[in-house]
Amino acid sequence: MIFLLKIENLTVEFGNLIAVNNFNMEVKEGEIHALIGPNGAGKTTVFNAIYNFVNYKGNIFFLDYNLKKISTYNLVNIGLSRTYQNLSLFPTLNVIENIQLGLYRKLKSNFIKDIFGFDVFKSKGVTEKIQEVLTLLNLTQYIYYYPSFLPYGTQKLVELGRAIISNPKLLLLDEPAAGLNTEEKIYFREILRKLRDKGITLLIVEHDMELIMDISDYITVMSFGNKISEGKPLEIANDKNVIEAYLGEA
Amino acid sequence: MKKFIPYILLILVLFLPLILRETPSIIGYLNLVMIYGISAQGLNLLLGIGGQISLGHAAFMAIGGYTSAIFVVHYNFPFIIALIISIVVSAIFGLIVGFPSLRLKGFYLAIATMALGNVVGDVLRRMSITGGDQGFRNIPTFDLFGFELESYSSKFYLILFFFLLTYFISRNFIKSKSGKSLIAMRDSEVGALSVGVNISNAKLLAFILASVFAGLSGVLYAHDISYLHPSNFALPLSINLLAITIIGGLGTLWGPILASLFWIFLPLIIGSKLELLSSVIFGIVVILVVLFLPRGLSEIIFRIERNLKKVNGI
Ligand SMILES: Nc1ncnc2c1ncn2[C@@H]1O[C@H](COP(=O)(O)OP(=O)(O)OP(=O)(O)O)[C@@H](O)[C@H]1O
Ligand SMILES: [Mg+2]
Numbered sequence: 001m002i003f004l005l006k007i008e009n010l011t012v013e014f015g016n017l018i019a020v021n022n023f024n025m026e027v028k029e030g031e032i033h034a035l036i037g038p039n040g041a042g043k044t045t046v047f048n049a050i051y052n053f054v055n056y057k058g059n060i061f062f063l064d065y066n067l068k069k070i071s072t073y074n075l076v077n078i079g080l081s082r083t084y085q086n087l088s089l090f091p092t093l094n095v096i097e098n099i100q101l102g103l104y105r106k107l108k109s110n111f112i113k114d115i116f117g118f119d120v121f122k123s124k125g126v127t128e129k130i131q132e133v134l135t136l137l138n139l140t141q142y143i144y145y146y147p148s149f150l151p152y153g154t155q156k157l158v159e160l161g162r163a164i165i166s167n168p169k170l171l172l173l174d175e176p177a178a179g180l181n182t183e184e185k186i187y188f189r190e191i192l193r194k195l196r197d198k199g200i201t202l203l204i205v206e207h208d209m210e211l212i213m214d215i216s217d218y219i220t221v222m223s224f225g226n227k228i229s230e231g232k233p234l235e236i237a238n239d240k241n242v243i244e245a246y247l248g249e250a
Numbered sequence: 251m252k253k254f255i256p257y258i259l260l261i262l263v264l265f266l267p268l269i270l271r272e273t274p275s276i277i278g279y280l281n282l283v284m285i286y287g288i289s290a291q292g293l294n295l296l297l298g299i300g301g302q303i304s305l306g307h308a309a310f311m312a313i314g315g316y317t318s319a320i321f322v323v324h325y326n327f328p329f330i331i332a333l334i335i336s337i338v339v340s341a342i343f344g345l346i347v348g349f350p351s352l353r354l355k356g357f358y359l360a361i362a363t364m365a366l367g368n369v370v371g372d373v374l375r376r377m378s379i380t381g382g383d384q385g386f387r388n389i390p391t392f393d394l395f396g397f398e399l400e401s402y403s404s405k406f407y408l409i410l411f412f413f414l415l416t417y418f419i420s421r422n423f424i425k426s427k428s429g430k431s432l433i434a435m436r437d438s439e440v441g442a443l444s445v446g447v448n449i450s451n452a453k454l455l456a457f458i459l460a461s462v463f464a465g466l467s468g469v470l471y472a473h474d475i476s477y478l479h480p481s482n483f484a485l486p487l488s489i490n491l492l493a494i495t496i497i498g499g500l501g502t503l504w505g506p507i508l509a510s511l512f513w514i515f516l517p518l519i520i521g522s523k524l525e526l527l528s529s530v531i532f533g534i535v536v537i538l539v540v541l542f543l544p545r546g547l548s549e550i551i552f553r554i555e556r557n558l559k560k561v562n563g564i
Binding site for chain 1: 429437443445448
């Protein structure tokens with residue numbers, strides 16, 4: 001298997017608007033793949049199609065699975081995980097509880113255990129796993145904070161922690177660097193590299209060109225729902241179509 | 251010090267029937283507080299933890315109460331067996347009522363559950379085995395392996411047992427993996443989906459739990475009061491239970507009990523002649539709590555806890 005994710009002729013329509021138009025893309029195992037494009041290009045909609053949040057024409061394959069046939073809540077079980085453009089943390093749970101929930105499907109419990117107060121999140125091996133993620137993301141000092149008391153950048157790290165603790169094969173990140181300050185971005189870049197080195201394939205939607213050009217192995221560019229270019233960072237930086245699409249936006 | 255407070259409270263509660271032996275009717279009211287507290291705790295799990303609204307919660311109580319009464323009176327089942335049957339029936343009923351929640355949210359779910367509650371009332375009114383519009387009379391008191399609980403205080407201990415049981419189940423459930431999956435669903439459905447929560451199952455679980463708690467509460471009510479009438483479990487009670495859950499503090503463990511204490515004792519304190527006044531006060535308190543106390547009356551408990559921590563220098 002060379003391609004971890006394969007999108008074939010994806011079309012998503014909202015009424016008269018064609019948000020994604022006959023779009024094709026392949027994500028190779030082990031790479032950092034960026035999906036870029038001006039606002040409204042359809043990037044998030046591609047993610048939402050992968051997650052079965054929207055109806056679509058075409059096919060999306062992940063490993064040997066046709067994702068149309070997999071319920072959203074089972075995606076984490078086959079090795080997919082994601083973050084959202086607008087955070088999707090659980091505000092009434094603290095940082096460690098948010099991250100623990102990323103293991104929801106890995107841990108077995110039953111109703112009897114539940115009502116007798118047996119805490120599966122504290123079982124053997126689990127605490128270490130959680131500690132590992134907290135250390136990687138430098139969140140150890142925040143574990144008892146509620147998300148809304150933390151800076152936006154830190155909240156994004158918490159969401160990332162929740163997404164990676166299940167050891168996904170493919171991680172989808174929707175604008176992970178948006179809203180981060182320069183220092184946080186530098187730190188974030190290192191984390192993304194570490195994740196790739198751990199064997200997680202990354203598909204990243206991002207507007208920060210400097211970050212994208214620096215860390216991506218491969219880039220796909222969308223504009224108005226269409227794929228307008230794809231290639232290695234240097235090829236994309238010099239692509240006439242891409243430059244035009246971005247200038248047209250400005 | 252703080253560790254012992256729950257035990258001191260518990261011992262105090264255990265001695266209440268002795269302390270209040272001159273005024274057994276107070277114990278009778280406390281029994282009702284616990285009965286409605288159990289029901290409200292169920293609604294708290296549904297709404298406060300799972301974020302699903304129900305305007306038919308009182309119907310769950312009716313299902314439990316009538317089931318137990320029918321099996322004990324018409325089929326001569328022992329109370330304990332009738333209780334277990336009622337719990338199972340309530341669970342199945344909760345599952346059925348939960349199905350609309352898979353498609354509906356907010357106001358629409360409120361209306362759908364209200365309609366289901368009305369259907370239950372109408373059916374109970376028309377059946378003969380339930381006593382129809384005459385009500386179900388002469389339901390025997392709790393019979394525990396031949397011991398009939400006649401006095402308020404003997405009933406008190408049985409009801410207290412179930413009250414504590416449901417309290418501990420709720421407490422552990424909220425902290426458990428399944429409990430947190432409900433909280434996750436309430437907080438962010440897409441977040442819950444991406445960590446693998448099956449939203450449909452989580453919603454149904456919430457409805458089943460709510461129905462089982464309410465069903466148990468209904469069973470206790472039936473054998474405590476010994477009389478059931480469909481109109482006692484109609485929309486007004488559902489709305490009051492909702493108000494109790496909210497003014498207690500959604501999602502808090504103490505909320506349901508504090509608020510049902512308030513709800514039962516307010517009319518007694520004000521005096522039965524001024525029933526209207528106590529409804530008005532209850533209404534005003536609901537509004538004030540919604541406006542100023544996000545954690546409801548259990549805010550009081552949180553404040554006490556915090557002050558105790560200060561005293562202990564933690
Ligand atoms: N649920 C929806 N219903 C209707 N229109 C939608 C919906 N979701 C997205 N759209 C529209 O589809 C188009 C693509 O949106 P999308 O969110 O995929 O863009 P994007 O590339 O992620 O943009 P951005 O960089 O601003 O996040 C936009 O015109 C958007 O308004
Ligand atoms: Mg987007």
